[in-house]
Amino acid sequence: MVIVQQTSIGTWVCGQFCTRIAPISDNCDDAAEREQGNRFLPRFDSAGLLTAIAQDSASGEVLMVAFMDRAALDATRTTGRAHFHSRSRGRLWMKGETSGHVLHVESILVDCDQDALVLKVRPAGPACHTGERTCFYRELAGDGLTRVEG
Amino acid sequence: MVIVQQTSIGTWVCGQFCTRIAPISDNCDDAAEREQGNRFLPRFDSAGLLTAIAQDSASGEVLMVAFMDRAALDATRTTGRAHFHSRSRGRLWMKGETSGHVLHVESILVDCDQDALVLKVRPAGPACHTGERTCFYRELAGDGLTRVEG
Numbered sequence: 001m002v003i004v005q006q007t008s009i010g011t012w013v014c015g016q017f018c019t020r021i022a023p024i025s026d027n028c029d030d031a032a033e034r035e036q037g038n039r040f041l042p043r044f045d046s047a048g049l050l051t052a053i054a055q056d057s058a059s060g061e062v063l064m065v066a067f068m069d070r071a072a073l074d075a076t077r078t079t080g081r082a083h084f085h086s087r088s089r090g091r092l093w094m095k096g097e098t099s100g101h102v103l104h105v106e107s108i109l110v111d112c113d114q115d116a117l118v119l120k121v122r123p124a125g126p127a128c129h130t131g132e133r134t135c136f137y138r139e140l141a142g143d144g145l146t147r148v149e150g
Numbered sequence: 151m152v153i154v155q156q157t158s159i160g161t162w163v164c165g166q167f168c169t170r171i172a173p174i175s176d177n178c179d180d181a182a183e184r185e186q187g188n189r190f191l192p193r194f195d196s197a198g199l200l201t202a203i204a205q206d207s208a209s210g211e212v213l214m215v216a217f218m219d220r221a222a223l224d225a226t227r228t229t230g231r232a233h234f235h236s237r238s239r240g241r242l243w244m245k246g247e248t249s250g251h252v253l254h255v256e257s258i259l260v261d262c263d264q265d266a267l268v269l270k271v272r273p274a275g276p277a278c279h280t281g282e283r284t285c286f287y288r289e290l291a292g293d294g295l296t297r298v299e300g
Binding site for chain 1: 185186187188189190195201203205209211212214215227237257258259260261262266267268279280285286288289293294296
C-alpha cells in the first residue's frame with residue numbers, strides 16, 4: 001500500500017519506507033531525524049539516485065562505485081546481490097548478470113544524510129568489467145596514471 | 151595555454167590535461183584509452199561532476215563520499231587537501247574549512263572509466279560534520295538503522 005502524505009516539509013510517498021518527492025529543502029528537525037535517528041530514510045537526488053560504494057568486506061578495498069535508484073536498492077536488499085541503476089543504459093542491472101561476478105552483500109552502511117551507502121561485499125570474481133579485481137587499479141602520479149600493484 | 155581541438159569523438163579543451171566538453175558518446179578507441187591508458191582523462195558527468203570517495207589510508211575505512219568538479223579536483227591536487235563541490239550550496243568547499251578537520255590526501259586512485267576517484271587520506275579529525283569518525287556510522291538492520299560500534 002502506498003500512502004501519499006503532504007507535510008510542511010514536502011510530499012511523501014510511504015510504502016515499505018518513506019520517500020520525499022518534493023524538492024529538498026531540509027529543515028532542522030528533518031536533518032536531525034535523518035542524521036541521528038534509527039529510521040532508514042534514503043535520500044535520492046533530483047535524478048532519483050543515491051551513491052553506492054562496494055567495499056570488499058575482507059580486504060577493505062574499494063571495488064567500485066555506482067548509483068542506485070529505488071528499484072536497485074530494493075532488489076539489492078531482497079536478493080542480497082548488488083544491483084545498480086545504469087545512467088548510460090537507463091535501466092536496472094545486477095552486477096555480474098552476464099559475467100557471473102556478482103557481489104554478495106553482507107551488510108549495508110548508511111551515511112549521515114542518507115544519500116550514500118557502503119555495501120560490504122564478498123565478490124564472486126573480479127569486480128571490474130576489465131577483469132581487474134577492483135575498478136580502482138590505477139593511481140594518479142604527476143599528470144599521468146600508474147598501475148597499482150597488489 | 152588552453153587548446154581547443156575538435157575530433158570525431160567530440161570537442162576537447164586541453165590545458166594541463168584534456169577534457170572533452172561535447173556530449174559523451176564514447177567510441178571503442180576512446181573507452182580503451184580511458185581504461186587501459188596512462189593518461190589522466192577525468193570524465194565529469196553532465197552536471198560537471200565526478201564521484202570522490204575518501205578512504206582512511208591507515209584503517210581502510212570509508213570516511214565520506216562527495217562530488218568534485220574541475221575546480222575541486224584542481225584544488226585538491228594543488229593543496230594536498232580534499233576539496234569538493236557542494237551541490238546544495240553550489241560552491242567549492244575544502245573539507246574542514248571551518249572545523250579544521252581537513253583530509254590530507256596521500257594518493258588518488260582512478261577507476262576504469264575515470265569518472266570516480268578514491269582519495270587515500272589521513273584525517274586531521276572526525277570526518278563527519280556530526281563529530282563521528284566516519285559518515286558511515288550506521289548499518290541497515292531490517293528496516294531500521296543501528297549504530298556501528300568501532
